[in-house]
Amino acid sequence: MGSFVLKRSLYSIISLVGLLVLVFFLSRLTGDPAALYLPVDAPASVREAFREARGLNDPLIVQFGDFVWNLLHFDFGESLRRQRPAFDVVLEAFPWTLCLAAITMSLVLLGAVVLGSLAAMNVGKSFDRISSVISLAAASAPDFWVALMAIFLFAVALGWVPTSGTGTPWHWILPVAVLFIRPFGLILQVVRGSMITALSSAYVKTARAKGVRQRAITFVHALRNAMLPVITVAGDQAAGLLNGAVVVESVFGFPGIGKLMIDSILQRDFAVVLAAIMITSLAIFIMNLLIDLAYALLDPRIRY
Amino acid sequence: MSDHVLQVSNLSVEFDTGGRRVKAVRDVSFHLDRGETLAILGESGSGKSVSASAVMNLIDCPPGHITSGAITYRGRDLLNMSEAERREINGRKIAMIFQDPLAHLNPVYPVGWQIAEAMRVHGMPADQANRRAVELMERVGINNPQKRAKAYPHQFSGGQRQRLMIAMALGYDPDVLIADEPTSALDVTVQAQILKLLQQLRDETGMGLLMITHDLGVVAEMADRVIVMNSGQVVEAGTTRDVFKSPKHPYTQKLIGAVPGQGGIRTGKIGEEAPILKVEKLNKHFGEYHVLRDVSFDLKAGETVAVVGESGSGKSTTARAILRLDDPDNGQVIYNGRDLLAMNEKEVFKLRRDIQMIFQDPTQSLNPRMPVYKIISEAWSIHRDILPKDRWRERVLELLDLVGLKPEHADRYPHQFSGGQRQRIAIARALAVEPRIIICDEAVSALDVSVQAQVIKLLDSLRTRLGVAYIFIAHDLPVVRDFADRVVVMKDGIIVESGDVEQIFERPAHPYTQALLAASLEPDPDARDAWRAAQATVQPSVQ
Structure with missing residues (x-):
């Protein structure tokens, strides 16, 4: 190891x-x-x-x-527009994005794994059909449009949540919800597919012959095997979020790295752009390492 | 009726397949008591596995339905019982092991955990279950069980994995052990060990053993009684001796007649002419592992040389080297006076016409998206000089006729054929380029006995009519005895012995050849005792 x-x-x-x-x-x-x-x-x-x-x-x-x-020495030079070290500027924005990505991905994984498993256990039944339609719609929704519609509907028309900013937990609801949709739809499909394969595998038959309960078969025997492709796709999606959910952050005025990068490019503040690229790529490399580790933890065939 | 431990009465099972109802099992009855072994013998699609799955509640409903009949365990009706009650019996009173132990063990959990789970789910405390798992591993012959319990399925050999499956089934000393083709995926010497283990365990624990198999040799070796199934029905039932010695039903007679190894041995039509292919001192390493060591043999026109060995012996690697699919580290393969290992791409391309290959699994080796016509004629679009395009259709039909298929088959797709028919298509495809040598890599191993006999007959007639020479790679000795002229026996990349079929089968000189022959099961219950004596004198090769 x-x-x-x-x-x-x-x-x-x-x-x-x-x-x-x-x-x-x-x-x-x-x-x-x-x-x-x-x-x-x-x-x-x-x-x-x-x-x-x-x-x-x-x-x-x-x-x-x-x-x-x-x-x-973590010295990326001065930010031209802000008259401060570029690295400090980036370090201020990055935690926001990291936090946003972490909250979103946790919710996505939780929702997709539970619903995907249930769909796989009920293939062809109405639950499966409904969840398939929803996941397909979610996976193909364009996020700039969803973001604008969400602001229009929930913030402007209904007034339930603020339109933008980060002041209170309420401010987080819309960005998280909008970012949630696409990865959720995608990962739900992957979970469903790989759970169907896992549940029809020979080792599940063995477990049934041993007298193992259906719940344990699904969540102990099948799920761990089914998680491997899920992790790959989830990693991809999480990388997208870490890169800065550029559109969503801009629409919601969220002070994350995506918005910072767009602003800096428009202002030709290259020191900041460079620092932002290095930090996000470092984050993505670390995350890929974690994914590889998760792979190895889940599947002993990779470990040995 | 409730006297028997397990009683299946008038069981019928149907499957819905795309709007069609298939009667997989029709009116099947059998019973099993403690201490005895019952074999269900049948070819693929006979319904033997479905019958056993019904006992274990392993039929997926839908698409399956048990339409009638009863299954009782000690007088309790299994089919009218709650899921929870059924689970209590599964694994505890009736346990099951399967054909492919690698697929049937969960790849991501340690084997000790999986064996212990079979006891934990029935209420045994975890530490007790873990201790028992180690004991069971020791009992089924796993060395160093304390340590190996923490290892994962892929870290064991095929034979060891089946031992682990058996250990998993024994946790609560079940009354009935159902073994579904438990040794079909194993090498003969390993098969012999596993069967012996099952016999010992049956005698020790007094459980009843239900063996599901297509292999008459396994039945003769193991069973007290046998039922023969064909297309969902029981066609014959009786003691093993009665069924083998005086089969009544035509199907059983055909099945027993089709068993290889009963015919005469082919003797010396091959003259002293120079060989067409000479394999000389092939060596190959995969990393540290020396897979071929100085492999040399030759092949004459119209001759069949069988390369025999267990998995990992290097027999397929040798075939791949001859075909230039995998280059060896050194050595020569002389064909037409030239070393084909030294040929360039263009020369190898020409060579492909002369040497063809038929693979083990026709389901995987035929492109599912091509109709048979295209599969066969594809070679002519690659080797353009063989045949003008306007004659393709005619020639495809000729070839289909040659391998015993009909003209209308030309426009169908591989999935519309049975396994035996698919292998015929593969043979027709190989013949399309008019090869001089065909390499058959376990070409009949995946086929049912009766289909196997037909395909062997076809290969034999092609040999006579077209003068094709075969390199026949196989692990099944009786087939080799029927079909080959000479035999090369391989073990761990080395040729341990080679000679005429008669010499190898009647007077094997090398201990490994002797062990192979001793482990090979004869479909004759009378021979059982004779081999056991033989097995005792021969050192079986270590798994």
Whole structure:
């Protein structure tokens, strides 16, 4: 188990380094930063001073070295628009997104696993049919439209919840509900499918021959086997949420990383964009590692 | 009537399949007492497994319905009992083991936990159940049970897994153990060990054993009484000796007549001419594991060489090497004076016409989305010079006729055929390119005895009519005895013995060949005692 974690972590670090290189050189490909940051009519001397101050006159490889060195000290440079370290700006936004994603995914998994299992136990019956229709509709709902409709209906027309912001728990209801819909529909389908396979497997027959109760067969024997594909899809969906639920955060004015990234791109605040990319990708790498671990925990065939 | 421990009376089971009702079991009756072994003998689709599943409440309803009949356990009616009462009997009084133990053990829980669960669900405290699980593992012959109880199913061999299934069934000393094809997926030497274990356990615990099998050898070895089922009905019932020695029903007679290994041995039509294929010193490693060691043999035109061995012996790897599906580390395969392992892609492409393969499972080796016409004619669209397109249809029909299928079959899809017919399609496909050599990789192993006999007959007639040479990879010795000219016996990647069929079967020299022959079950209850003596003198190979 220990060597498994070590190997996985090593792979993650390799990918992370790859991303680092990619992000740095891509950001340099967008042109001379001085031209982007400074006003169009800035005199040449100011531009030169700007370049000198930021080490932009050094060879690219030296710049990259500085970039990596600074990264290791969590120094992404100053946010141009906010006059504060970019890393601090990102660190403020990230917990909001993390929290939003965690709450949403917990609810999604709980709902999808319970309803999906019940649907698989009642294949072809009305419960299964209804849940299939709902999950299909949920999986194909466009979230910007749902978000706007939800605000219109529940916040404006009915006035049950606030339209945007984060002040009280009430503020969280709409963003969570809107983000919930799509992963829920998708994962419900996956749970149902893999539970049907698991419930018709030979080891379930053995369990019945042993006299095991149906509930234990479903939730002890079948569910653990059925969780493997579910975890893969859930991981994908969670990664999407961590990346910043850009649309939903923007619509609800939620101060998460998705909104921060969009704002920073529009303001050409590249230090913040860079920091946000590095933090979210780090988070996604950590989550993938956790998923691999969960896989290994659930299925001994991967462990040995 | 209630004297018997288990009594099945006039049982009928139907299945709904897409609007059609199939009568899987019709009016079946049998009974079982403690201490005896009853075999239900039948081919696939005979309803033998459904009958046993009905006893265990394992038929899925729907699509299945028990339409009539009664099943009683010690006079208690199982079919009119609550789910909870039924669960109390399942696993505790009547236990069951299955054909494929890897699939029937839950892959994600330790085996000790799974064995203990069979007792916990009937109310035994967890620590007591765990102790008993370790005892049972020891009893069924698992070494170091304390430690191995924490291991997972994939960490055991096939034979060990079946031992674990047996341990799982024994928790409460059941009155009845139902064994559904318990050894069909196992190698012969392992099969012999498992059957012996079941016999010992039956004698120790006094349980009744219900063996469901298609294998007449297993019946002859194990059963006191036998019922023979065909298309859902019991066609014959009686003591094993009566049924084998004087079968009354035509179906039973046909079944016993179809058993391989009864015909004459083929003798020397093969002359001294040079071999068409020479396999020389093949070696292959998979990681640390040496799967082929200096494998050498040759094949003459029109000859059949059987490569015999148990799983992991390297027999399929050898076949794959000859076909260039898997390259060995070193060695040579000389065909037409050239080493085909050294050929480039283009030459191998030409070679594919001369050497063809028929696989074990025609369900998996035929593309389900292609009609038979396309499956057979596909080779001609790949090797364009064989046949002009306007003659394809005609030739497909000829080939179908050759393998005993009808012209109208050309436009059907593989799923519309039975297993035996599918294997005929696979043979027609192989013949389409007019090969000189056909490699049969366990080509008849998955087929029922009577179908197996027909396919062997077909392969035999092709050999005579077309002069095809076969490399016949098999684990089933009686079939080899009937069909092959020469035999190569493999174990752990090494050829331990080779020679003419007569020599190998009548005067085996290597201890492993002797063990294989001793473990192979003869479908003759009289021979039972004779082999047991033989088995006692031969060291059975370790699983």
